[in-house]
Amino acid sequence: MKSPIIEVKQLRTSFQTDDGSIPVVNSIDFHVSPGEVLGVVGESGCGKSVTSLSIMGLVDARTGKVEGEILFKGDNLADASEKKMRKIRGNEIAMIFQEPMTSLNPVFTIGQQLTESLRVHRKWGKKQAAVRAVEMLKLVGLGRAEELLKQYPHQLSGGMRQRVMIAMAMICEPELLIADEPTTALDVTIQAQILELMKDLNKKTDTAILMITHDLGVVAEMCQRVIVMYAGRIVEEGDVRSVFQNPLHPYTVGLIQSIPDMRVKKDRLYSIPGNVPKPGSQNLGCQFAPRCAHAMSRCISETPALTNHENGQKVRCWLYEDGKGAGIHDSAIS
Amino acid sequence: MFSYTIRRLGSLIPVLLGMALIVFMMIRAIPGNPAQTILGQQATATAVAALTKDLGLDKPWHIQFWSYLKGLFSGDLGVSLRTRQPISQEVWPYLAATMELALVAMIVAVFIGVNAGIISAWFQNSWFDYIAMIVALIGVSMPIFWLGLMEQYVVALQFDLLPTSGRDNIRDPVQAITNLYLIDTLIAGRFDQFFEVIKHLILPGFALATIPMAIIARMTRSSMLEVMRSDYIRTARAKGVKMFWVVYSHSLKNALIPVVTVIGLQTGLLLGGAILTETIFGWPGIGTYIYDAISYRDYPVIQSGILVVAFLFVMINLFVDLLYAAIDPRIKYK
Numbered sequence: 001m002k003s004p005i006i007e008v009k010q011l012r013t014s015f016q017t018d019d020g021s022i023p024v025v026n027s028i029d030f031h032v033s034p035g036e037v038l039g040v041v042g043e044s045g046c047g048k049s050v051t052s053l054s055i056m057g058l059v060d061a062r063t064g065k066v067e068g069e070i071l072f073k074g075d076n077l078a079d080a081s082e083k084k085m086r087k088i089r090g091n092e093i094a095m096i097f098q099e100p101m102t103s104l105n106p107v108f109t110i111g112q113q114l115t116e117s118l119r120v121h122r123k124w125g126k127k128q129a130a131v132r133a134v135e136m137l138k139l140v141g142l143g144r145a146e147e148l149l150k151q152y153p154h155q156l157s158g159g160m161r162q163r164v165m166i167a168m169a170m171i172c173e174p175e176l177l178i179a180d181e182p183t184t185a186l187d188v189t190i191q192a193q194i195l196e197l198m199k200d201l202n203k204k205t206d207t208a209i210l211m212i213t214h215d216l217g218v219v220a221e222m223c224q225r226v227i228v229m230y231a232g233r234i235v236e237e238g239d240v241r242s243v244f245q246n247p248l249h250p251y252t253v254g255l256i257q258s259i260p261d262m263r264v265k266k267d268r269l270y271s272i273p274g275n276v277p278k279p280g281s282q283n284l285g286c287q288f289a290p291r292c293a294h295a296m297s298r299c300i301s302e303t304p305a306l307t308n309h310e311n312g313q314k315v316r317c318w319l320y321e322d323g324k325g326a327g328i329h330d331s332a333i334s
Numbered sequence: 335m336f337s338y339t340i341r342r343l344g345s346l347i348p349v350l351l352g353m354a355l356i357v358f359m360m361i362r363a364i365p366g367n368p369a370q371t372i373l374g375q376q377a378t379a380t381a382v383a384a385l386t387k388d389l390g391l392d393k394p395w396h397i398q399f400w401s402y403l404k405g406l407f408s409g410d411l412g413v414s415l416r417t418r419q420p421i422s423q424e425v426w427p428y429l430a431a432t433m434e435l436a437l438v439a440m441i442v443a444v445f446i447g448v449n450a451g452i453i454s455a456w457f458q459n460s461w462f463d464y465i466a467m468i469v470a471l472i473g474v475s476m477p478i479f480w481l482g483l484m485e486q487y488v489v490a491l492q493f494d495l496l497p498t499s500g501r502d503n504i505r506d507p508v509q510a511i512t513n514l515y516l517i518d519t520l521i522a523g524r525f526d527q528f529f530e531v532i533k534h535l536i537l538p539g540f541a542l543a544t545i546p547m548a549i550i551a552r553m554t555r556s557s558m559l560e561v562m563r564s565d566y567i568r569t570a571r572a573k574g575v576k577m578f579w580v581v582y583s584h585s586l587k588n589a590l591i592p593v594v595t596v597i598g599l600q601t602g603l604l605l606g607g608a609i610l611t612e613t614i615f616g617w618p619g620i621g622t623y624i625y626d627a628i629s630y631r632d633y634p635v636i637q638s639g640i641l642v643v644a645f646l647f648v649m650i651n652l653f654v655d656l657l658y659a660a661i662d663p664r665i666k667y668k
Binding site: 056058062082086087088089090091094095097099102103104105106107108116117120121152154165168 | 459564565566567568569570571572573574575576577584587588661662663664
């Protein structure tokens with residue numbers, strides 16, 4: 001295994017509110033190797049996006065606090081200066097956002113926005129950057145690239161804008177690409193195209209991708225490994241294949257069951273009862289316990305640790321406390 | 335764009351016609367007879383009647399209005415009852431004096447107001463933000479005549495730093511060419527006079543700039559705060575763009591439309607509504623011109639003076655509307 005490009009250790013991001021400091025991301029560890037695609041899944045509000053903003057150093061320092069280590073090429077980004085972060089952002093670590101409709105600046109041309117990273121990080125001139133921008137637009141499958149450079153975002157469709165966002169993120173050949181729900185706002189056929197494109201770029205350029213999504217389909221399609229987050233913590237981690245075939249944590253099981261199956265006709269689709277708890281509302285025990293069908297008295301009072309299981313899978317659940325996996329499989333999954 | 339401009343100019347005609355009619359009716363509602371005012375209280379009734387007939391004021395109002403309109407369409411603004419000079423010639427020096435003062439005031443107001451607004455938004459809730467917004471609040475609520483009198487009292491009388499009134503040194507008057515004294519003195523190569531003109535501009539300019547400056551600062555701040563929360567600003571930061579450029583380029587261009595609107599309106603107001611400042615500082619501007627005309631019941635001057643101001647006001651607004659399209663590519667005029 002190659003040494004990881006980024007290693008996150010005990011990352012904890014908390015926000016100052018009227019009720020004190022509330023952790024949104026709580027002691028998470030993960031790493032991404034070069035060329036690897038790591039999926040981060042979970043419902044809305046479980047800390048996925050805050051994790052990515054913490055890595056980028058884009059958490060507002062006035063209200064948020066990032067603790068722990070984010071090791072990137074030997075540097076800890078969690079306490080790096082703004083100047084250092086600026087050199088890394090868009091250059092070595094790039095990001096694609098969820099909303100292509102609002103993530104491009106409406107008053108600048110595609111060309112101006114696309115070439116900006118090159119001009120900032122590599123000090124390239126206008127012409128040289130424009131040539132590279134045209135190459136990138138062609139690489140992400142956009143025709144009439146020269147013409148496109150002079151157009152404004154409102155003249156493009158959602159799918160085209162997301163392609164532009166990808167081209168913009170990839171233009172400086174970053175080593176790590178953070179994609180925060182890159183396909184959520186797009187319709188299904190465009191989603192498939194965008195995923196295909198990202199997969200393709202990942203193979204061609206060996207860029208590692210941190211794929212943040214709530215869509216397990218995207219994970220199955222794109223990722224080698226996956227971490228499942230719930231209420232700011234990692235509850236399960238492992239190879240995509242193992243996790244999908246043998247989900248351990250009741251939350252992961254619930255997520256997989258929530259995927260509609262075309263072969264089975266149901267009156268009602270499955271959903272996990274309840275909602276993600278508000279950050280900071282529950283401090284003791286397993287965060288998932290109130291929604292869990294297997295909750296025991298212990299789950300309410302004690303917080304389980306992330307423990308190793310078979311096939312390199314890790315899980316944070318009292319059902320697997322002894323590592324044997326007596327678990328829920330006999331009863332819950334048919 | 336071109337045809338839009340032409341159509342807008344065409345639509346000015348009914349606006350100005352309506353304006354002319356309203357002013358025409360209103361001044362005739364003011365009690366008092368111009369002939370009586372010109373001849374004085376001791377004049378005989380026959381002399382007053384003769385002058386009234388001579389001035390054409392004995393005719394029915396619709397005939398007076400019609401002949402006034404006919405004059406307007408041939409570029410004739412009428413003749414002053416008091417000086418017997420054509421208004422179209424007489425008005426320019428006054429207008430130029432007002433324009434010079436208003437322009438200087440607006441340049442100062444825009445430069446300080448926009449920058450204070452930007453920095454307040456950038457460092458929201460900082461001490462700079464608090465102080466700037468308190469000063470701005472005082473600025474908007476300040477009665478301008480009081481500020482002008484205080485300036486004269488403190489700066490001119492107590493410390494004798496600057497002149498209290500007028501546009502130039504009366505013992506060494508500026509030779510009028512364009513009537514914009516800053517330009518005239520430079521054409522003549524009289525740098526001593528140039529600085530004298532600047533010294534005369536400072537106090538009234540500052541008094542006049544205060545309110546627009548405060549309004550512009552507050553508008554810029556709120557507009558910037560809204561823009562800086564946008565997704566595309568996060569995108570720009572994720573590209574590693576320096577915060578200065580994120581603020582002054584990516585954010586400012588988007589925040590500019592409401593700011594430009596306010597600047598346009600304020601400029602229009604300064605051109606016509608500087609009567610208080612002009613009176614306090616003995617500034618021979620259009621405000622003074624119209625004010626004097628009102629006390630002399632000089633109907634044609636009141637009518638045409640207000641019409642000129644109204645014309646400038648609508649022209650500035652048209653210019654602002656055209657500016658929108660230059661700022662925001664989504665705005666297109668057909």
